Structures are given as structure tokens and as C-alpha cells.
Amino acid sequence: MTISQQRDDIPDQSSTDFSATGMNQAPTSLLSLSVAPAQVLRGNQALEQSVDAIARLGKRPLVVGGDRTLASLTSKLKPVLEQQQLSYSSASYTPDCSEASLSALKEAAASHQADLIIGIGGGKALDTAKLLAYQCQLPIVTIPTSGATCAAWTALSNIYSDEGAFLYDVSLNHCPDLLILDYNLIQTAPQRTLIAGIGDALAKWYEASVSSGSSPVTLIIAAVQQARVLRDILFQKSADALKEPGSEAWREVVDATVLLAGVIGGLGGAQCRTVAAHAVHNGLTHLPSAHDALHGEKVAYGILVQLRLEEMLQGNQLAASARQQLLKFYSEIGLPQTLEDLGLGNITLAELRKAAEIACNPNSDIHRLPFEVVPDQLMAAMVSTTTPVEKSRSPLGLTVAVTDSQ
Numbered sequence: 001m002t003i004s005q006q007r008d009d010i011p012d013q014s015s016t017d018f019s020a021t022g023m024n025q026a027p028t029s030l031l032s033l034s035v036a037p038a039q040v041l042r043g044n045q046a047l048e049q050s051v052d053a054i055a056r057l058g059k060r061p062l063v064v065g066g067d068r069t070l071a072s073l074t075s076k077l078k079p080v081l082e083q084q085q086l087s088y089s090s091a092s093y094t095p096d097c098s099e100a101s102l103s104a105l106k107e108a109a110a111s112h113q114a115d116l117i118i119g120i121g122g123g124k125a126l127d128t129a130k131l132l133a134y135q136c137q138l139p140i141v142t143i144p145t146s147g148a149t150c151a152a153w154t155a156l157s158n159i160y161s162d163e164g165a166f167l168y169d170v171s172l173n174h175c176p177d178l179l180i181l182d183y184n185l186i187q188t189a190p191q192r193t194l195i196a197g198i199g200d201a202l203a204k205w206y207e208a209s210v211s212s213g214s215s216p217v218t219l220i221i222a223a224v225q226q227a228r229v230l231r232d233i234l235f236q237k238s239a240d241a242l243k244e245p246g247s248e249a250w251r252e253v254v255d256a257t258v259l260l261a262g263v264i265g266g267l268g269g270a271q272c273r274t275v276a277a278h279a280v281h282n283g284l285t286h287l288p289s290a291h292d293a294l295h296g297e298k299v300a301y302g303i304l305v306q307l308r309l310e311e312m313l314q315g316n317q318l319a320a321s322a323r324q325q326l327l328k329f330y331s332e333i334g335l336p337q338t339l340e341d342l343g344l345g346n347i348t349l350a351e352l353r354k355a356a357e358i359a360c361n362p363n364s365d366i367h368r369l370p371f372e373v374v375p376d377q378l379m380a381a382m383v384s385t386t387t388p389v390e391k392s393r394s395p396l397g398l399t400v401a402v403t404d405s406q
């Protein structure tokens, strides 16, 4: 598969300043890692078979999810919880994984005298439930209902405004106590959610190789290499998986997006950070018209923007060919390639600038790129994600070899 044979070398970024990522720490400094959930139960009908494991963690669970998930899952989750005489209550995280929702949920947890939080749903429902459990110092069970993110695995929550604009992320002190990956449940989600999950998981390689590709740290090297393995699995199996939901290839791709993507975040820890793809996502969340696009769809588009920046500002030919390969892969599986594909074909120049300025704010992970980026340059990259690869030419019009400094 030619697509997976490119960009396999770890970029040399010895000139990059890693001080902000803590890479210059003395080797004896204390390392705190949350690598994985304490237990993962995975399989067909996994939810029905998890009742004992849930009951070991608490007797009075508060189930946190979105309105629709809670309504449709009552029939499925209720018998599971009642089997062990668990006294449960449920609460919605709507309107978003926001500070207002969290304070309402804290009251719900207190009034139910909850001793366990169960998060069920997509990334935002799980992020809310994890942060609620952390704040209430209660154990947490995550039950993903789609393959759209690795939120069921990670010790991280993203906080948004009530309107859905990304605000900041919070590191939690451990990964969930129990993750239940029920393939039957995941299979009921729209296909589009798994496609988005593939986009989010692919970003691990394109971002980790830039932020941490030259790290000498054993666990970071391991995380970056796992990100490459993850990318290759997705390149090889995604098209088959999407053709036949429930098949072996489909299950492997679900494992890749929900579990292996989480392993990389866990192993890499705070040093193995996101770069421009997620920064572009974060900027786009501030445009109301971007709210219909899923997290992983915006991130997938953000990967193309990141590669375009490397191409435009660094003359990086490797990035140019990686972008062409991704465009081919995206059209095979249906990931968005342009602002138009994200439903943003009619945004104004002012809106584009706003998203670019937020993505370039001083604390943004976009500044982990090994060169400076300003909003004008980012805007140019955002509108040219599908442009054909330009050949570098000398002033005389001769093609020159570009030395790859990355």
C-alpha cells in the first residue's frame, strides 16, 4: 500500500525549542502518566456482560449522557443496572461540556448521593462525565456509543462554552476505572461518526511526529511509533471496515479509533501534544456554522491545513506528498477536504480571520510547528488544502531539489 510508505522517517527537529513541552527537564524529574483505563471490557454485547464490573465500583451510579442517548438507552442500560439492584439516576450534560453543565451535574451527583459516575455517549458526554467524576472524586465508567473519538480512554477533558466554542482542556489524574466497548452499541451509531474517528486518530501521527518526532525519551519514541502504526492500520482497513459494519475489519478500525488512539495519548502524556490540526479545529469551533461538523471531521481537515503550512512556509516536499496521499484516502472514505466540505463554503472573510486568529493565539498548539505562523498565512493554508503540489523552481525556471530540513 503506497499510501503508508511515505513520511515514515521521524523528522529531525533538533532546532525546535521544546522547552515549553518540558523536554528539557532533568531526567530525574517526576513523571506522572495515565496510560490506560484500569479495565477494558470489549466485545459483542459487552454492556450486558459488564454488570458485575460496574457493581464493584459503586452502588449508586449517576449516568451522564446527552438527552437522546439517555432516552434511547434507558431500555438497554436499565436492566443491566437493575440486575445488581444498583440505585441509579441519570442526568443530561446538555447544552455542552461546559462549566455551567458541570456545576448542574455536581448538584445532581450530590442530591443522588452518587458513589459512581457512568458516562455514556460521544466525546463530549464522556469528557463531561470524566471531569465530573474527577471533581467529585468518584470512580468513572465510560461507555462510548460511537467510534468518533478516544475520549472513553483518555485522562483529558475538553471544555467548551454553552454555545460549543472550545475553551480549554483539563488533565485528569487517571484514565477511567472501567471502559466498556460494546461493538453492538457502536454499530448503531451513524457511519459518519466512525469516519470522523478515523480522521481524529490519523492526526495522532501528523501531530506527534511534528511535536515529538525527535524526542530521545523512550516512552515518547514508543508513542510516536504507535501513532505511525495506527495510521497504517487505518490506511489499510478503513475502506473495508466502512463497507461492512460489524465485520472483522470494522471491529479492528473501531479498536484503532477508540483504544489505540487512547494508548498513544496515554504513553506520550503531556509531551506528545497536538499541533496545528487540533488548533485549526479549535479555531473553527468559534464559528456557529461549523457546529454541524464533527470533531474528527474538523481535525481531519486541520491535518491538511497543517501539511499545507509545512509545504508553504518550509518548502517541505514530504508534507506536499503526504497531503496528496491523504486527499486520495479522504475521498475514498468520505472525510472533508475543504471548508466547503465542512459546510463552511459561505463564511465571510471576517469569520475565516476570526477562526485563524483564535488558532494562532499565543497559547495555541499551532506554535509547536518548527516555524512561526501568523493568521494571514494560516488563512492562505485554510483555503488551499486541495491545491496541486507546486514544483519548486529556481528564478530561471529550473526545477530545484528541495532539501528536506524536517
Ligand SMILES: [Zn+2]
Pocket: 200, 278, 295, 299
Ligand atoms: Zn481530537
